[in-house]
Amino acid sequence: MNKYLVFSFSVLIIITIIFAIFFINNNNPPPNDSDRIKIITTIFPLYDFTKTIIGDKADVFMLLPPGIEPHSFEPKPSDIIRINQSDIFIYTGDLMEPWAKDILDGIDNENLQVINISDGLELMGANSVVVDIENYEHEYEHKHEHKGIDPHVWLDFSNCQIIINSIVNTLIKIDSANSIFYFSEAERLKNDLFMLDDSFKEGLSFCEIDTFIHGGHYAFGYLAERYGLNYLSAQGFMPNSEPTVKDLIILVEQLREKEIKYVFYEELLSPKIAETISNETGAELLLLNPASNLSKKDFKDNVSFISIMNKNLENLKLGMQCQ
Ligand SMILES: [Zn+2]
Numbered sequence: 001m002n003k004y005l006v007f008s009f010s011v012l013i014i015i016t017i018i019f020a021i022f023f024i025n026n027n028n029p030p031p032n033d034s035d036r037i038k039i040i041t042t043i044f045p046l047y048d049f050t051k052t053i054i055g056d057k058a059d060v061f062m063l064l065p066p067g068i069e070p071h072s073f074e075p076k077p078s079d080i081i082r083i084n085q086s087d088i089f090i091y092t093g094d095l096m097e098p099w100a101k102d103i104l105d106g107i108d109n110e111n112l113q114v115i116n117i118s119d120g121l122e123l124m125g126a127n128s129v130v131v132d133i134e135n136y137e138h139e140y141e142h143k144h145e146h147k148g149i150d151p152h153v154w155l156d157f158s159n160c161q162i163i164i165n166s167i168v169n170t171l172i173k174i175d176s177a178n179s180i181f182y183f184s185e186a187e188r189l190k191n192d193l194f195m196l197d198d199s200f201k202e203g204l205s206f207c208e209i210d211t212f213i214h215g216g217h218y219a220f221g222y223l224a225e226r227y228g229l230n231y232l233s234a235q236g237f238m239p240n241s242e243p244t245v246k247d248l249i250i251l252v253e254q255l256r257e258k259e260i261k262y263v264f265y266e267e268l269l270s271p272k273i274a275e276t277i278s279n280e281t282g283a284e285l286l287l288l289n290p291a292s293n294l295s296k297k298d299f300k301d302n303v304s305f306i307s308i309m310n311k312n313l314e315n316l317k318l319g320m321q322c323q
Pocket residue numbers: 071152217219237290292
């Protein structure tokens with residue numbers, strides 16, 4: 001083989017290798033897991049909002065397994081490791097996730113960005129009383145049946161706007177290269193939530209009945225306050241308490257007095273209480289879903305927060321006989 005041939009052959013091989021590398025890189029970028037931003041959220045609304053904003057630019061994982069009742073959730077050791085290895089951790093606050101503080105105190109990832117979405121929101125107690133969390137205990141302790149602060153802040157859709165701002169502001173801090181993308185996706189989502197808020201305002205303005213009665217825990221106080229509705233529930237903020245007979249009698253009396261034909265139940269808890277009220281009064285059962293978590297089926301079907309809320313609106317309109 002002469003020198004010229006050897007040279008040509010070598011050039012050909014080099015060109016082939018360069019092409020191969022180029023081809024592989026373009027068609028199959030090596031999966032470099034450590035480069036992708038990892039976000040952990042607790043409850044479903046935070047997961048759904050984050051997923052919508054990030055598109056395919058980052059990875060988001062919901063800590064709550066689908067089908068689990070969120071208030072009784074306790075993280076496993078593997079969840080703690082997952083939080084420790086993530087870039088952003090998003091949770092509702094210390095009332096919804098009382099376990100979060102200890103985990104965050106013990107974490108050794110100093111780059112972890114933590115978003116407590118209740119920071120910067122006005123928190124409410126029951127019966128639509130807006131309270132200051134610091135002064136809550138001694139001011140209101142003896143005035144209300146449902147003691148404490150309501151953690152279900154996402155059920156006021158104006159709060160969702162602030163929650164989305166918190167998420168996007170943190171995202172652009174650690175991934176400024178994609179800030180235009182995050183901003184525009186967040187704007188689109190905020191706009192969808194504005195429209196949702198408008199349909200609730202419109203849909204619930206002319207109703208025969210001004211009250212909705214819930215055989216579940218007190219999760220819809222923010223929603224009731226925003227749209228000027230009366231809301232009665234069988235349990236307090238946490239779904240772990242059994243209602244007293246007196247509580248049930250009050251609910252049954254209200255149903256009869258206001259000639260209410262429907263009683264609401266919630267999906268991830270036993271509908272036993274709502275069924276008892278229904279048996280007592282003949283009221284029909286309607287689902288009202290706080291969307292803190294999804295059933296396994298809804299999670300598999302990629303159901304969105306907004307679609308759950310639209311279903312809630314339909315049921316509220318039916319339950320309160322709105323035009
Ligand atoms: Zn709840």
